[in-house]
Amino acid sequence: QVQLVESGGGLVQAGDSLRLSCAASGLTFSEYAVGWFRQGPGKEREFVAAIDWTGAFTYYLDSVQGRFTISRDNAKNRGYLQMNSLKPEDTAVYYCALSRIMSSFRAGRSDYRGQGTQVTVSS
Numbered sequence: 001q002v003q004l005v006e007s008g009g010g011l012v013q014a015g016d017s018l019r020l021s022c023a024a025s026g027l028t029f030s031e032y033a034v035g036w037f038r039q040g041p042g043k044e045r046e047f048v049a050a051i052d053w054t055g056a057f058t059y060y061l062d063s064v065q066g067r068f069t070i071s072r073d074n075a076k077n078r079g080y081l082q083m084n085s086l087k088p089e090d091t092a093v094y095y096c097a098l099s100r101i102m103s104s105f106r107a108g109r110s111d112y113r114g115q116g117t118q119v120t121v122s123s
Helices: 102-107
Strands: 003-007 010-013 018-025 033-039 046-051 058-060 068-073 078-083 092-099 117-122
Touching: 003 092, 018 033, 018 092, 018 117, 033 068, 033 078, 033 102, 046 068, 046 078, 046 102, 058 068, 092 102
Parallel strands: 010 117
Antiparallel strands: 003 018, 018 078, 033 046, 033 092, 046 058, 068 078, 092 117
């Protein structure tokens, strides 16, 4: 049974940092690209960041480029999203996702997705 469990969310002030973690089990983690999505209150779910299975290639939503960093540790079956200089508009539920095809994240698709972790940024 495949499981993705996000952690690390919370309530912070604008300008603060958070590090989200995604723990994967039930599959060969290194065979999948890792993506992060978010859904803010009253908004559509949107792609945030992705990293390929090697960790060598990443891409980001324009509005988080330079502030967020995605990474992974295949030995620990974990993906991470380091979020710096947080803004109130970053408030959302953040979801970890896995896909064998990295480009599918751009289309909002994934093979597996976690339940999400809430990030709230106050002004």
